[in-house]
Amino acid sequence: MGEDYSVLAINVGSTSTKLGLYKEGKLSRRWNIPCTVLAGQGVQEQLETREIGIMHALYQERVDLGDIDIFVSRGGLCAPGPSGVYRINRKMCDDLLSGRFGWHPSALGPSITLKLAGMYGKQAVVVDPPSTDELQDIARVTGIPSIERKSAFHALNQKAAARKACKVLGKPYDKTSLVVAHMGGGITIGAHKKGRVIDATHGLSEGPFTPERAGQLPTLDIVDLVLSQGKSPDYIKSKLSNRSGLFAYLGTKDAQRIEAMIEQGDRNARTVYMAMAYQASKCIGAMSVVLEGNVDAIVLTGGLANSKMLVSWITRMVGFIADIMVYPGEDEIAALVEGGLRVLTRQESLLDYPSGNVLHP
Secondary structure (H helix, E strand, O other): OOOOOOEEEEEEOOOEEEEEEEEOOEEEEEEEEEOOOOOOOOHHHHHHHHHHHHHHHHHHOOOOHHHOOEEEEEOOOOOOEOOOEEEOOHHHHHHHHHOOOOOOHHHHHHHHHHHHHHHOOOEEEEEOOOOEOOOOHHHHEOOOOOOEOOOOOOHHHHHHHHHHHHHHHOOOHHHOEEEEEEEOOOEEEEEEEOOEEEEEOOOOOOOOOOOOOOOOOOHHHHHHHHHHHOOOHHHHHHHHHHOOHHHHHHOOOOHHHHHHHHHOOOHHHHHHHHHHHHHHHHHHHHHHHHOOOOOOEEEEEEHHHHOHHHHHHHHHHHOOOOOEEEEEEOOHHHHHHHHHHHHHOOOOOEEOOOOOOEOOO
16 A cells, blocks of 8 residues: 555654654554653753754765655644544644643654755645544443543544454444553554444543552542542552552562563462453443444453463453454554555645544545
8 A cells, every 4th residue: 555655654752752664565664762750841842852862863864855755743631532643733843842731842843844844845644543532422431520531542442453353344434332451551452333432441540540640539539539649630540550560569560570470480470460361351341331242252452462461361351252363562654654554645634733624635
């Protein structure tokens, strides 16, 4: 698909920037550019640091940006909307850099991508951003009218893994029902029905605990914890999202190290690791209920899908629901490239931000 096109993909993460160059029908070059953010460094300073790093890497490899047909960035936390490929505009960049909908370093990518594309009069887009929101109305209700469930999940990797599964199943994505579990530093589990994720666990506040996140907690107990600690809201949020889960129990986020502990007879490590699989399995079961039991397959993806131990436990618990399909790791660069190619080959239309409406040529 799209052998005649060239695509540059940019993925700005917390500690590095990843680049991918697609040309002549393949991902011909990848870069991983480490980036250390200094204490007190503002958004604009981070933006400049990342941009310089990207330009330096491309210059060293003598990449002719004039030959690029489309520039693709990982999306950030912006206005909720349907999944798809969005044209980057100034409104999107302003929303991301202001932190209006939350802050993550991925917010820097679209601004850099728009600038590079603008220099050569080319298109700049994001694919399936994490703010993708396709929840059905009933999934938003919580039990407290002033609190509504929100959509925030690993949309890019979940959608990419779902499309891979559909190719194997021989069914179009928009005619398939899947439960997809992205399992990495964060774990999100989504119900994919006919091309839409009609329900998904929130990546920061719901679902199973993860290597570093607390996941969903007993509400009354968390209120007691907050009141008894006497800490600031920012401290508590940091504890729940960065210093909980496997790390809090076992002192490490490294699944391979934990598996080694289990093989050496550490019963506590086995209990905690199995508990994470147990909670993930419960969420997979819940999403199969959302799909009313009509599940074509259960898809496991993300870094933790490399763990044969974890996958075997989950398979034992949910294998009765549907066949398990495993796509270990996550290749966000490849997923970004594929999104750009779908636009170039007119398999998918560009969407406007923030409306989510289709942009006509």
